[in-house]
Amino acid sequence: MSTNIWVWIAALLTLSVYSFLYKDNPIYRFAEYLFIGTSVGYSIGFLYWNAFIPRIVRPVQAGDYIVLIPTFIGLLFFARFTRKWTWLVRYPIAISLGIGAGISIPLTIQAGIFRQLQATMVGDFTISNIIMVVGVICTLFYFFFSLEQKGVVGGVAKTGIWYIMIAFGAIFGYTVMARIALFVSRVQFLLHDWLGIIK
Amino acid sequence: MKGKIPFVFTLCTLHFALLSSLCAQEITPPTDVKVFDTPNDAGNSITIKWKLSSQDSLLDGYEIHRSQDPVGEFIKIGWSIRGINTYTDEEIMYKGKILHEVKNKTEYYYKICGKFDTEFTSFSEVAGPTISSPQLFNKSKINVLIGVMALLISFLGFIRIAKRGGRLFIRKIAGLEALDEAVGRATEMGRPVLYVPGLSTISDIATIASLNIMGRVAKKTAEYGIPLLVPNRDPIVLTVAKQVVKEAYLAVGRPDVFKDEDVSFISSSQFAYAAGVAGIMAREKPGTNLFIGMFWAESLVLAETGAATGAIQIAGTDAMTQLPFFVTTCDYTIMGEELYAASAYLSKEPILVGSIKAQDLLKAIILTAMIVGTILMMLGSNVIANLFKV
Amino acid sequence: MKRTFPLVICFGGGIIFIIQFFIPHPVSKAIYDEALNWLIIVSVFAFAIALESLFRVHGTKIKRRKPGWGFSVIPLVACITVGAFGIIQGVREGTVFMKVFHYITVPMSATVFSLLAFYMASAAFRAFRATTTRATVLLIVAFLVMFGRVPIGPFVWKGLPDIIEWIFMYPSMAATRGIALGVGLGIIGTSLKIILGIEKGWLGGGGK
Numbered sequence: 001m002s003t004n005i006w007v008w009i010a011a012l013l014t015l016s017v018y019s020f021l022y023k024d025n026p027i028y029r030f031a032e033y034l035f036i037g038t039s040v041g042y043s044i045g046f047l048y049w050n051a052f053i054p055r056i057v058r059p060v061q062a063g064d065y066i067v068l069i070p071t072f073i074g075l076l077f078f079a080r081f082t083r084k085w086t087w088l089v090r091y092p093i094a095i096s097l098g099i100g101a102g103i104s105i106p107l108t109i110q111a112g113i114f115r116q117l118q119a120t121m122v123g124d125f126t127i128s129n130i131i132m133v134v135g136v137i138c139t140l141f142y143f144f145f146s147l148e149q150k151g152v153v154g155g156v157a158k159t160g161i162w163y164i165m166i167a168f169g170a171i172f173g174y175t176v177m178a179r180i181a182l183f184v185s186r187v188q189f190l191l192h193d194w195l196g197i198i199k
Numbered sequence: 200m201k202g203k204i205p206f207v208f209t210l211c212t213l214h215f216a217l218l219s220s221l222c223a224q225e226i227t228p229p230t231d232v233k234v235f236d237t238p239n240d241a242g243n244s245i246t247i248k249w250k251l252s253s254q255d256s257l258l259d260g261y262e263i264h265r266s267q268d269p270v271g272e273f274i275k276i277g278w279s280i281r282g283i284n285t286y287t288d289e290e291i292m293y294k295g296k297i298l299h300e301v302k303n304k305t306e307y308y309y310k311i312c313g314k315f316d317t318e319f320t321s322f323s324e325v326a327g328p329t330i331s332s333p334q335l336f337n338k339s340k341i342n343v344l345i346g347v348m349a350l351l352i353s354f355l356g357f358i359r360i361a362k363r364g365g366r367l368f369i370r371k372i373a374g375l376e377a378l379d380e381a382v383g384r385a386t387e388m389g390r391p392v393l394y395v396p397g398l399s400t401i402s403d404i405a406t407i408a409s410l411n412i413m414g415r416v417a418k419k420t421a422e423y424g425i426p427l428l429v430p431n432r433d434p435i436v437l438t439v440a441k442q443v444v445k446e447a448y449l450a451v452g453r454p455d456v457f458k459d460e461d462v463s464f465i466s467s468s469q470f471a472y473a474a475g476v477a478g479i480m481a482r483e484k485p486g487t488n489l490f491i492g493m494f495w496a497e498s499l500v501l502a503e504t505g506a507a508t509g510a511i512q513i514a515g516t517d518a519m520t521q522l523p524f525f526v527t528t529c530d531y532t533i534m535g536e537e538l539y540a541a542s543a544y545l546s547k548e549p550i551l552v553g554s555i556k557a558q559d560l561l562k563a564i565i566l567t568a569m570i571v572g573t574i575l576m577m578l579g580s581n582v583i584a585n586l587f588k589v
Numbered sequence: 590m591k592r593t594f595p596l597v598i599c600f601g602g603g604i605i606f607i608i609q610f611f612i613p614h615p616v617s618k619a620i621y622d623e624a625l626n627w628l629i630i631v632s633v634f635a636f637a638i639a640l641e642s643l644f645r646v647h648g649t650k651i652k653r654r655k656p657g658w659g660f661s662v663i664p665l666v667a668c669i670t671v672g673a674f675g676i677i678q679g680v681r682e683g684t685v686f687m688k689v690f691h692y693i694t695v696p697m698s699a700t701v702f703s704l705l706a707f708y709m710a711s712a713a714f715r716a717f718r719a720t721t722t723r724a725t726v727l728l729i730v731a732f733l734v735m736f737g738r739v740p741i742g743p744f745v746w747k748g749l750p751d752i753i754e755w756i757f758m759y760p761s762m763a764a765t766r767g768i769a770l771g772v773g774l775g776i777i778g779t780s781l782k783i784i785l786g787i788e789k790g791w792l793g794g795g796g797k
Contacts, residue, residue: 006692013693017474017700021707024481026660032474033660037667038689039468040643043636044668045675045686051633053629055626070627074634080438081641087591089438090792092631093401096435097791098602099624100402101780105603106610108780109346112773114587116766117565121584122574133573139767140566143536145369145544146559160767164534165723167764167782168523169730170756175520176709176735177630183706185700241615282601333614340611347607354781401791402628404776407783411790418793434639435632439791460649465715468694470701482657496702503708517772519765523727524709533769539775541789548786556773565770 001196011194014186135163221431226254229284229311232326241342242303242333244292249311249323251284258313258349260319263288269325283300299426303331342586349564353557361553369555374513374533377546378412378489381511381530382419385486385552390510391426391461393485395476395501397492398469405517409492410439411460411542412515416489417447424453429462430479437464473497477504484508490525491515491533502528509588515541596786603784643668730756 002008016031059067079088089157119137122129141153142160149157191198207302229249237244247263261278264273265288276299279286288307301307306328313320363369384391394416396409398524413429420427427444431437443461448457465475477500479489488505491514498514498521499560505512506528515533516524533541536558541552572583594620606624609617647661678684713731716724736742737753782788 002571006688010335010692013697014700017697017704018555019483020315020477023703024478029478029657029660029665031697032478033663034667034693035468035471036466036475036643037664037703038671038693039466039471040640040664040668041675042686042690042694043467043672044640044672045680047633048676049635049680051629051743053479055630056633059751066623067626067630070630071634073627075584077634077638078630080441080638086442089442090591090595091598093435093604093791096401096628096631097783098599098628099606100400100600101404101783102606103401104404104605105350105607105612105777105780105784106340106347108773108776109343109350110340110725112769112776113346114343114589116769116773117569117572118584118589118696120569120766121576121581121587123216123576123579123581125577128755128759132763133569135760136569136767136770137566139764140562140770143767143771144559145372145540145555146367148368148370159725160764162726163760163764164768165708165726165762166730166756167519167768168526169727170734170753170761171520172523172527172709172713172727173731173734174738174757176731177738179703179705179709182699182703186703189696196385239613241618243612317752320666334611335614337611337613350777350781354778354785358787404779404783407788407791408775408779411788414790431642434635434637438635438638439643443790460646460754462642463646464639466640467636467700468636470692470698474697474701483760495706499705499708499712500701503711516767517775519686519768522768524730527712527724527727536771536775539772539779542790551782554778554787558778562771565774 002194008192011190014190135160139163203327205315208236209397226257226313226320227252228313228320232309232311232323233499234307234309234326234329236329236331237287237289239334239337240262240537242331243301245301245307245309245331247286247289247311247326248384249284251282252313252320255281255313258315261286261311261313262319264310264312264322266308269304269327273308273310281419287434297454303333306330314375322525340589343589350491350557350561353560354554357553357557357560358550359553361549362554364549366461367549367556368460369540369544372533372537374515374531374537375541376392377513377531378416378545379419379502381487381489381513382416382423382425383529384511385420386423386425388486389425390486391428392420392487392489393428393430393483393505393510393551394489395430395492396440397490397494398432398472398497399436400433401439403493405493406433406436408538408541409515410436410443412489412491413440413441414447417444418451421448421451421453421456424456426456426458426461428479428483428485430465430472430476431463432465432467432469434467437462469495469497470500473500480504480508480510485510488512489514490529491538494518494521494525496521499524499528592792594787595792596789598785599784603780640668 005111006009013031013034016027019025020028028117056067056071073092076088078093079085120133122133138156142157144153144157147153188198218377229252231250233248235246237246249261252258258281260278262275263279263286265276277286288301290297307481308325308327310322310325312322315413367397382392394413396413397403397406399406401407417427429440429444432442441459443487445457446461448454456554481504488510490501490512494516495518498516502512502514502525512529513531514529515538516522516525517535517538522532522534540555543555568583568587575581575583606621607623644665647665650658650661671686674684675686675688678686680686713728716728733749734753734756737749740748779788
């Protein structure tokens with residue numbers, strides 16, 4: 001059995017979280033709130049030393065005053081606490097949105113569309129490749145919003161749904177082992193690191 | 200077996216003898232060296248190509264030498280294994296220091312020799328001068344640029360049609376149709392509605408799509424006079440969500456039902472957030488749970504906890520890896536592109552519907568290109584496939 | 590000023606970064622890197638809003654003595670304590686800050702993550718009870734894949750791993766690609782609507 005107080009804390013909190021599987025209870029609630037508090041505290045420390053100091057304080061100390069522009073923009077968030085100037089919050093949001101949207105358009109065309117298209121156009125005339133190409137076509141048909149899913153279109157879209165269900169089943173089955181491995185790892189921690197029952 | 204060992208030994212000896220008898224100087228050197236500024240880059244890079252030695256298989260590889268003077272001292276700057284006839288001389292930086300320099304606007308000369316063991320062939324002719332420079336446009340991405348222009352034209356075209364009052368149809372999306380029913384059910388039960396806007400940042404387009412839907416849901420919950428609980432992971436999403444929900448309640452004339460604490464921050468940590476939301480579901484027991492946005496592994500924790508409380512659940516995400524879990528645990532699932540069609544579907548605003556039509560037109564073009572391209576590929580032509588090469 | 594300027598900023602930012610993608614010049618890369626730096630700096634201040642929300646929610650519960658108010662003391666105390674330790678001691682290994690991270694935050698994250706092992710079983714059971722043909726297909730494929738990835742699967746049926754590989758390479762890949770293509774168009778469409786100012790929900794209705 002471990003004599004490290006920190007291991008005991010980790011073990012008891014682990015069991016507290018597992019108690020939620022039965023139902024919500026005060027022990028789980030304690031663990032949940034502690035988890036939230038410590039994770040937010042961690043974010044504070046992390047942001048202070050990995051964002052605030054190296055990206056704002058040190059550049060300003062070194063004479064790079066350009067960083068004061070995004071600093072000022074970030075400070076506009078505090079306008080939220082006033083009644084009259086709340087609308088100023090829209091400026092930093094607009095910058096984040098505009099940059100994010102602008103970056104995503106060409107990247108999505110390149111990776112989300114062109115690469116997928118290229119990969120689908122296969123040269124070998126095999127049954128498997130035909131099944132694959134037909135599947136892509138039928139799945140895309142399912143996402144046509146301009147056409148009522150009736151008749152031929154409905155039939156093709158329904159075929160697309162079957163393909164989607166097969167894909168979902170495959171993903172579901174694929175992740176099961178990984179999730180069980182996570183649980184095994186926690187049990188190992190409890191039995192080995194904490195109780196010392198297994199070696 | 201007895202007879203094989205002497206045979207193999209003899210073969211190896213003969214091979215070694217043959218190689219040794221050939222002095223590296225007698226192996227033909229690489230020829231036809233071409234040097235040019237590496238295209239479509241930020242500069243500080245030169246590409247060297249050459250014709251392999253006719254006895255390439257006897258060599259270990261090639262040494263690339265460089266100088267700024269065609270008759271001056273040449274220094275070895277790189278190595279290429281046999282069979283490879285191209286080398287990129289580019290600037291190497293490590294922790295802010297330049298380990299190998301390739302200056303822009305500077306003339307460089309190159310020559311190459313083959314290497315076998317510790318021997319070298321004679322050098323190729325000196326190639327150059329060539330100058331490295333940055334390009335203003337990446338020509339290899341011209342197809343992406345055409346794609347962007349096609350999208351823009353298509354969008355603007357359909358928006359124009361929509362503005363003129365053209366009738367534009369959108370098919371039924373079950374998950375979005377069920378939103379009203381789901382909110383109604385929570386009202387009947389006298390329970391709040393829980394809306395989880397995903398775990399991603401405001402820069403993630405799925406989050407924007409979620410916030411659009413949240414606005415409509417907030418209007419509905421405001422009309423029915425029930426609280427809308429919105430736990431957030433991202434601070435900026437929190438700020439926007441507060442604005443959206445508050446404005447919805449004010450617009451409907453029910454500011455009394457809105458509480459600032461209903462739209463709250465839980466934690467930036469993925470699983471602390473999941474634990475917090477699970478706790479909210481277990482204690483507040485919302486009548487309806489809406490999980491709309493970007494999700495990762497915590498999706499099943501949220502959906503299963505919600506299912507255990509008996510709430511009606513609608514999920515919407517474009518995360519392929521999480522859709523299977525939502526499909527198995529939720530009453531309705533808004534899949535993939537349906538999430539992005541939501542704002543047009545719910546508002547029925549002509550301009551937004553026009554944008555969906557533009558997406559459908561592009562889908563039709565993609566489908567056509569795919570079918571034609573695949574047929575051509577199977578017939579041996581990759582002309583269409585090359586159009587989409589990235 | 591209140592609505593137009595943010596829309597103009599959004600439009601300008603969007604266009605700049607669409608164009609930036611096609612320019613390999615070092616100046617273009619510098620602009621991109623600087624923009625990402627700006628986004629991180631802006632998000633530091635946004636975190637203050639998040640902290641205010643956390644303190645307001647739990648502070649209100651404590652102040653009004655709502656049911657379970659005692660528990661609300663925990664996240665506030667934990668947040669202040671850990672945050673203070675982090676700022677004062679730093680985030681190096683061996684500090685109390687990092688000990689809290691390694692022995693409280695990480696184990697609890699792993700435990701919540703591991704709950705998925707149980708939830709997957711209950712989700713599968715729920716899907717099985719649904720008895721729709723689609724749910725049945727999903728479950729059959731899931732079971733086949735699960736069975737094929739454990740040692741007993743190939744032992745029972747030698748061809749099972751090949752069947753699973755085929756499912757992943759062809760029908761599953763087909764649906765994944767189809768959904769990815771649709772999602773790609775959806776992302777581009779919504780991004781364009783944001784840049785062009787058609788999608789304005791993020792502005793909120795106030796301050797007209």
